[in-house]
Amino acid sequence: MGVLNLASPLGLYRKTLSRLRPTRYRHARFFTPWGLDQWIRRLLGNRVERIAVRTTLWPRIVPLRASRLPFGAFIGAAVVFTEEG
Numbered sequence: 001m002g003v004l005n006l007a008s009p010l011g012l013y014r015k016t017l018s019r020l021r022p023t024r025y026r027h028a029r030f031f032t033p034w035g036l037d038q039w040i041r042r043l044l045g046n047r048v049e050r051i052a053v054r055t056t057l058w059p060r061i062v063p064l065r066a067s068r069l070p071f072g073a074f075i076g077a078a079v080v081f082t083e084e085g
Contacts, residue, residue: 003075005055006030010073033070036077050080 004025005011011030018025031039033053041048055072 003031003036003077004028005032005071005073005075006035007032007070008055008073009071010057031075033075036075040077040079044079044081047081047084048079049082052078052080 004014006015014023014025014028015030017023018028033055037051037053040051054068054076055070055074056076057073
């Protein structure tokens, strides 16, 4: 799953702009990395064993691809489910 990150400058800009004029983001739900983690855990409950969350798409001056730092423009999340035996 990929999500536009509210904790990033781009996400904050898109969210603010959507409140000022009609954009496609007006009805979007924005997440932070930790908010997405909580939302997934609340939605899936005890079926979640582990969630890996990373952000990506950094400004050009930052030489990162994917990172645990919370300010990249997009959030990627991978969910590992518990085995039901």
